[in-house]
Amino acid sequence: MKNAVVLLSGGLDSATVLAMARSGGYVCHALSFAYGQKHDIELKAAEQVARALGAVEHKILALDLSAIGGSALTDLHMAVPEQPSEGIPITYVPARNTVFLAVALGWAEVLGVQDIFIGVNAVDYSGYPDCRPEFIAAFERLANLATRAGVEGRRFRIHAPLQALSKANIIRRGIELGVDYALTVSCYQADNAGRACGRCDSCRLRRLGFAEAGVTDPTQYR
Amino acid sequence: MKNAVVLLSGGLDSATVLAMARSGGYVCHALSFAYGQKHDIELKAAEQVARALGAVEHKILALDLSAIGGSALTDLHMAVPEQPSEGIPITYVPARNTVFLAVALGWAEVLGVQDIFIGVNAVDYSGYPDCRPEFIAAFERLANLATRAGVEGRRFRIHAPLQALSKANIIRRGIELGVDYALTVSCYQADNAGRACGRCDSCRLRRLGFAEAGVTDPTQYR
Numbered sequence: 001m002k003n004a005v006v007l008l009s010g011g012l013d014s015a016t017v018l019a020m021a022r023s024g025g026y027v028c029h030a031l032s033f034a035y036g037q038k039h040d041i042e043l044k045a046a047e048q049v050a051r052a053l054g055a056v057e058h059k060i061l062a063l064d065l066s067a068i069g070g071s072a073l074t075d076l077h078m079a080v081p082e083q084p085s086e087g088i089p090i091t092y093v094p095a096r097n098t099v100f101l102a103v104a105l106g107w108a109e110v111l112g113v114q115d116i117f118i119g120v121n122a123v124d125y126s127g128y129p130d131c132r133p134e135f136i137a138a139f140e141r142l143a144n145l146a147t148r149a150g151v152e153g154r155r156f157r158i159h160a161p162l163q164a165l166s167k168a169n170i171i172r173r174g175i176e177l178g179v180d181y182a183l184t185v186s187c188y189q190a191d192n193a194g195r196a197c198g199r200c201d202s203c204r205l206r207r208l209g210f211a212e213a214g215v216t217d218p219t220q221y222r
Numbered sequence: 223m224k225n226a227v228v229l230l231s232g233g234l235d236s237a238t239v240l241a242m243a244r245s246g247g248y249v250c251h252a253l254s255f256a257y258g259q260k261h262d263i264e265l266k267a268a269e270q271v272a273r274a275l276g277a278v279e280h281k282i283l284a285l286d287l288s289a290i291g292g293s294a295l296t297d298l299h300m301a302v303p304e305q306p307s308e309g310i311p312i313t314y315v316p317a318r319n320t321v322f323l324a325v326a327l328g329w330a331e332v333l334g335v336q337d338i339f340i341g342v343n344a345v346d347y348s349g350y351p352d353c354r355p356e357f358i359a360a361f362e363r364l365a366n367l368a369t370r371a372g373v374e375g376r377r378f379r380i381h382a383p384l385q386a387l388s389k390a391n392i393i394r395r396g397i398e399l400g401v402d403y404a405l406t407v408s409c410y411q412a413d414n415a416g417r418a419c420g421r422c423d424s425c426r427l428r429r430l431g432f433a434e435a436g437v438t439d440p441t442q443y444r
Contacts, residue, residue: 063285068325070332088370095328098368102324103290106317110292135367142360146320146352148310 003027004115004159005108006055007100010045011186012206013119013162016170018053019177020161021117029111030055031104035096036066036074041194045185052183061103070094073188080188082199088127089201091188097130101139101158108156109147116143117159124167124205136160167209175215182218195222225249226337226381227330228277229322232267233408234428235341235384238392240275241399242383243339251333252277253326257318258288258296263416267407274405283325292316295410302410304421310349311423313410319352323361323380330378331369338365339381346389346427358382389431397437404440417444 004026008014021028030050032043043060050058066074071093072081081089097120104116120131129135140158144150162170174181186206187196196203198221210217226248230236243250252272254265265282272280288296293315294303303311319342326338342353351357362380366372384392396403408428409418418425420443432439 059289061286061289063325064283065325065328067281067283068329068332070328088373092370093328094331094370095324095368098324098327098364099321102317102320103285103287105320106287106292106315107290109316110290129370129373130368132367135364138360138364138367142320142357142364145354145357145360146317148314148316148351151310151351 001027002115003029003111003113004117005029005031005104005111005113006117007104007119008032008046008050008058009119010042010049010184011202012174012181012184013121013170015049015053015179015181015184016174016177017117017119017161018049018055019174019179021159022054023177026115028055029107029113030058031107032058032060033100034060034062036064038073038076039190039192041190041192042185045183045194048183052180059107063099063103065093065096065099068094080200082197084201084204088129091126091201092128095130097135098139105143105147105156109149114149114154114156115159116156117161119162120160121162121165121170123165124209126201133160133163136163166212167205168212171209171213171215191222195220197222223249224337225251225333225335226339227251227253227326227333227335228339229326229341230254230268230272230280231341232264232271232406233424234396234403234406235343235392237271237275237401237403237406238396238399239339239341239383240271240277241396241401243381244276245399248337250277251329251335252280253329254280254282255322256282256284258286260295260298261412261414263412263414264407267405267416270405274402281329285321285325287315287318287321290316302422304419306423306426310351313348313423314350317352319357320361327365327369327378331371336371336376336378337381338378339383341384342382343384343387343392345387346431348423348427355382355385358385388434389427390434393431393435393437413444417442419444
């Protein structure tokens with residue numbers, strides 16, 4: 001029996017990754033974070049996605065990254081931009097994927113699991129440095145030095161199966177695997193009912209993805 | 223003005239590192255974690271150490287690693303061993319230093335700080351994989367791929383100045399720098415008054431260190 005830890009945000013990408021891991025035969029332990037993001041509707045979405053796609057368990061860990069601030073996703077005084085910007089946008093949360101992967105690694109080690117899945121994507125993405133293939137490769141290398149399992153010769157693998165896919169192809173793959181994207185919330189500033197703004201970077205990439213894939217966009221916009 | 227983020231546990235090693243960073247001219251931002259450790263007296267110790275050694279601020283972040291379990295330091299059902307063991311002991315907390323360094327990295331990036339100090343030591347230590355020089359080097363490499371600062375060419379440095387020192391030499395260096403070790407708590411199972419068991423691996427290494435350094439051990443044993 002192959003087991004995996006799957007990072008699950010409640011958004012479109014990580015839902016697709018969970019479906020891919022399940023379709024690859026993995027028993028999936030889903031992991032989400034209450035990290036101080038402005039809305040927690042995405043955590044409710046993650047719960048629904050975990051159930052719908054047959055994760056064997058779903059853990060939500062609290063780690064308040066708003067205590068260190070520095071991002072429009074965690075700082076109530078910084079507005080989410082509604083126009084594309086040059087360079088790395090202020091929605092970047094410093095070291096977020098490093099923190100999430102680190103905790104996933106700890107949980108994987110406790111579970112005796114060697115496979116960790118993450119939904120990073122470096123094609124239709126916001127330019128976050130911790131979504132790039134070289135970051136994932138460096139984390140995998142670190143994981144095998146950081147842990148008892150690594151020392152004892154059991155290798156961790158960090159799977160980022162969306163890495164080279166366009167948003168449209170991610171959606172096409174998810175549809176094939178039966179992902180119900182109506183359950184997912186990608187918007188950086190969704191309201192309490194999970195309705196999307198339609199204007200932030202995440203909404204923009206998602207909307208274009210559905211259009212390019214020729215799939216009806218199930219997102220509820222407000 | 224040089225600034226640094228310093229990981230501070232409340233124990234002997236990280237107190238010495240804070241003193242070394244201060245003596246090297248760094249303005250120090252101390253970071254501790256309420257990570258689900260069995261006693262929080264070490265966090266009170268960290269507060270006192272941060273103040274005594276002139277940290278400019280001290281942040282304590284909550285991240286409940288007991289939710290993933292797997293260590294005698296976080297699992298109430300696992301006893302702290304009182305005899306040395308072969309291999310990596312059960313007091314090892316899976317991926318702890320990876321998680322702590324990841325959060326330190328995020329805070330450093332928000333502060334615009336490039337120097338991170340950690341009190342790992344690979345001489346008189348418990349054999350934890352995430353205390354070894356190759357782990358620290360791999361994390362530094364990761365840090366420079368994971369972040370906006372790294373992308374923009376500002377390099378992070380992970381300082382582990384105790385790496386190659388014996389416990390006795392760590393203590394000698396700390397005494398030179400005016401560290402009051404009576405403020406520190408190293409014991410894995412200290413009581414609410416901060417009194418040490420004298421029997422766990424951490425107590426054993428600390429006690430031997432004071433003896434070898436020829437310094438009176440200020441630890442209160444119960």
